[in-house]
Amino acid sequence: MTSVPPPVLELSADQARRIALRAQGLLGAPDRRGGVPGVLRRLGAVQLDTISVLARSHELVPYARLGALGRRAVDEAYWSGGRSFEYWSHAACILPVEEWPHFAFRRRAYRARPHWNHDLPDGAYAKVIDQLRAEGPLTATELGGAKNGGEWWDWSASKVAVERALMYGEVVCTERRGWKRVYDLAERAIPAAVLHDDLDDRECLRRLVALAGQSLGVGTRTDIADYHRIKAEQFDSVVADSGLVPVSVRGWAKPAWAHPDALASEPRGRHRTTLLSPFDSLIWERARTERIFTFTHRLEAYVPRAKRIHGYFAMPLLAGGRLQGRVDPAREGTTLVARQVSLDGAKSVAPMAEALVEAASWVGCTDVRLERVDAPELREPLMAETARALRQAPDAGRPSAT
DSSP, X not given: OOOOOOOSEEEOHHHHHHHHHHHTTOBSSOOTTTHHHHHHHHHSOEEOOSOBSSSBHHHHHHHHHHOSOOHHHHHHHHHGGGOEEEEESSSEEEEEGGGGGGGHHHHHHHHHSOOTTOOOOTTHHHXXXXXXXXXXXXXXXXXXXXXXXXXXXXXXXXXXXXXHHHHXXXXXXXXXXXXXXXXXXXXXHSOTTTOOOOSOHHHHHHHHHHHHHHHHSEEEHHHHHHHTTOOHHHHHHHGGGSOOEEEEETTOSSOEEEOHHHHSSOOOSOBOOEEOOTTOTTTSSHHHHHHHHSOOOOOOTTSOGGGOSSOTTOEEEEETTEEEEEEEEEEETTEEXXXXXXXXXXXXXXXXXXXXXXXXXHTTOOEXXXXXXXXXXXXXXXXXXXXXXXXXXXXXXXXXXX
16 A cells, blocks of 8 residues: 555544435435436446345435435436446446446456456357347347356357447447346447547546545545445555545544545535445445444345344435444335344334335335334334324325234
8 A cells, every 4th residue: 555645634433424424415405406317426336236125226226315216217317318327336337427438447457358268159249249230229138148048157159249348348238128238339329428448547547536535425445446346556546646635534443535525514414214225335335334334234135044134135224324223124015024123222213114114105015014123122112103104104004013
């Protein structure tokens, strides 16, 4: 790690927490005029994932910030009008189309690396490009089939070719259709003003570090580098020119940087009460979440059932600017099932009830059923508070428990 200049100011841990919440759009009045595109621009990346419990993660992210938007409207807002593209950032992410030039360094790196273990028959790559040019946009199925008929990773030649073209930047994913990627030629899908790889690697990295710092508000070297999955040494090479300001945060063991906008005014305003996707950028980095919220967050979907602590898709509860518990949700018809609820004491009962009822309404459920509550003494208060919230909600139902 290169030498770090002395911090220009010291932040309290509470200030850092509120700065992070505001930067992520979870403190202050929501930008409803900007809508989903505004959320995407603010965050810079919204992670995609195959898991769908209440909804898919990329739907949950704007819901947490803007409230109960129509789910179809969310997808249309992401993809319509050439506003965004899918690429490898923190993971597979929806990205604002303005960021296309910033990933030129990654496209060049993919072009220079060995082609995994997938060999392509002669002409397969060109065939896919020609087919997209003539018929696109197309899914892998429409390009000739995604699989060879073997194991799940046994991709067909056309699937390997189009994914390689995606990584190289010759092809772009313009939307998901039934969770399948829809591919088109970048020259057709990306606006001419940003369709270029003119930025050298250093300038790409400098811009991504600056944008990550802006989206996080304040973060350590690891926090900021992890946002778009760049290497620590790449962060070191550009942070001095990124515009980020060195700061120290009381209680943080490592140096930190803040975006100037985050320091320009004291974060104030209304806190969101909501359930968060485990893949939400506020909490997707586990060490940062523990440092800011003193809350251990782990996705257990890929943990054997017997070893899960909080459940398959435990969603943290954000209330009052803090993480106050979590719930592992499911849906049965028009009932939202809280399979397992963990609460941070009695103060978290009302916020959890509010969040459960709001989420139920959003996904078209009229009832909430509580199954396991980790603190047995809070079960009856949570049932009563949920019943009260349901009575006040449109299409009111009755909560039940087993």
